[in-house]
Amino acid sequence: MKLSLRARLVSLYLGLLFLSILVLSGYSYLDVRRLLIYNTAIRLRAQAKPVIEQWLFPGKSGASHTRAAAHVPRRIPKLASIARPLACDLTSRDTAALILDRNGKKLANGKRLPEEPSPPLPDPAYYRKALAGKNEVDYIMKENEKLLLVLLIPLRAGAGKKEIMGVAQISTSLVPVHRIMVRHGIVLVLIAVITLLAGGITAFLLISTALNGLRQMAHTCRMISEGDLSQRVNLPHHRDEIGSLADAFDHTVERIEATFESQRRFVANAAHELRTPLTALRGSMEVLLRGAQDDPAAVTRLTQGMYREVLRLSRLCEQLLDLTRLDVSSNINKQEVNLDEFFEGFLQQATILGRDHRVTLEKGPFVLVSADRDMLEQVMFNLLHNAVRHSRSGETITLGWRLVPNHVKIWVEDHGEGIPPRDLPHIFEPFYRGVSRVYGNERGTGLGLTLAKAVVEAHGGRITVESRPGKGTIVAFLLPLN
Ligand SMILES: Nc1ncnc2c1ncn2[C@@H]1O[C@H](COP(=O)(O)OP(=O)(O)O)[C@@H](O)[C@H]1O
C-alpha cells in the first residue's frame, strides 16, 4: 500500500531524528566511558608512583618515617628482595599488584587478604612494550567475564636510568565504571525516547496542519469540478506557502467565476437583443398574413419596419462577430498607418455621417502608427456615431490626434448631452445603453464602445471617457508608438 504524504514526512522526520540521536548518544557514551577509564588509569598511576619510588630509590625520598626507609639501605635494592613488600603496598581493596622480572616471571603477588582481588598475568605484547621502556602502557582485558583495567609500570634500576629490572602490574576492576556507564546509558535511552516521542508528536501535528490546507484545497477542487464555482479554500490563518497557494487558488477561481458570469450575462443579453427585433418582425408578419396585403399603405409601412429590424439584426450579428474575432489576436492585421492620410479619408465618411453637424479635424504632427486600418476606422466610426447621436444638429464635433509620451492620443469630442455619472462605469459593458435621450430614432445595440475598447486593447492601448452632463463628452484612446 502506498503511504500517505503525511506518513512519509513523519517517518522521514523520525528517521532523521533517530539517526542524529543515535550518533550523538553513541558518541557521548563512548566519550564518557573513555574519560572514566582514562581517569581511573591516571588515579592508579598517581597512587603507584610514590610507592614505587619509595621502594626503588629509598635514598631519594629521604623519609625516615616510612617502612621502606627503616629497613632498606641507601643503595639500589635487588628487585627480588623488595618485590613482595612493593607488591603488598601497591595492592588495596580494589587494585591488585604483581611484580615481574625481565623474563616475565612472577616475583611477587600483593594479595594478602582473601577479599583482595587476585591479579591476572600480563598480556605478552603489552609486557614487551613496558620492558622496552614505555611508561604508560595500559589496556583492558576480560577475566572471568569481568573487565579489568591493567597498567604496566617499568621498574628502573635507578632514578633517570634506562635499565629496566622488571615490571609492576596494577590491575583494577572496571565494574564501577561499567555501573556508571549503565546508568548513563539508561539516561541517554530515556532522553532519546522522550525526544523521539515529542518530536514525532510535534512533527505529526505540524505536518497535519500544513497538509489539512492541501486536503481542503483538493476537496474544494472536487466541488468546483462538479460545477460549484462559488467554492473557496479560504485559509486566512495559514500565513505560509500553503496559505499563499490557497489565496492564489481562490483568486484564480474568483476570476474564472467572474469570466463565466460575464459570459453567461453576455449570452443572455445577446439573446435578449435578438429577441426584440425578432418579436417586431413576427408581429409585422402576422399582420401581413392576416390580410393587410389589401392595404398597400400598411404593407409599405410594415415592410419598411421589417427592413429596419432586419438591418438592426444584421448589424448586431456583424458586431458580435467582430467582437469574437478580436479574441484571437492573429486576426489583427497590423500595418503602418499615416494618421494624416487616414483622417483625410475618414473625414469624408464623417461629413456624410454627421451631415447635420459641424465635423472638424484638429490635426496633430506627422505620425505613423502600427494598427489594423479597418479596425481603426471601425472604432472612429463608432465614436463618431455616438457623438452624432448624442448631440443636437448644428453642434460641433471635433476629431483629432496629438502625441503624448510613447503614445499617440486620438479623440472625438462633442458638445452634446454628456453621460450621467451613474452610466459612466458601465458604458463599455456589452449591450449597455445609457438612459440618455437619443437624437434621431435609431436604437443602438450597446456594443459600439465595447467593440472600440476591445480593438484598442488588442492594439496594446487604452480608452478613456471624460464627460460632463449637459456640456459634452470626449472619448479618447491611446495607441502605442513603436
Ligand atoms: N458621445 C456620447 N454622449 C453621450 N452618451 C454617450 C456617448 N457615447 C456613448 N454614450 C452612452 O454610452 C452608451 C453605450 O454606448 P455604445 O456602446 O456605443 O452603445 P450604443 O451607442 O449602441 O447605445 C450609450 O447608450 C450612451 O448612453
Ligand SMILES: [Mg+2]
Ligand atoms: Mg454606439
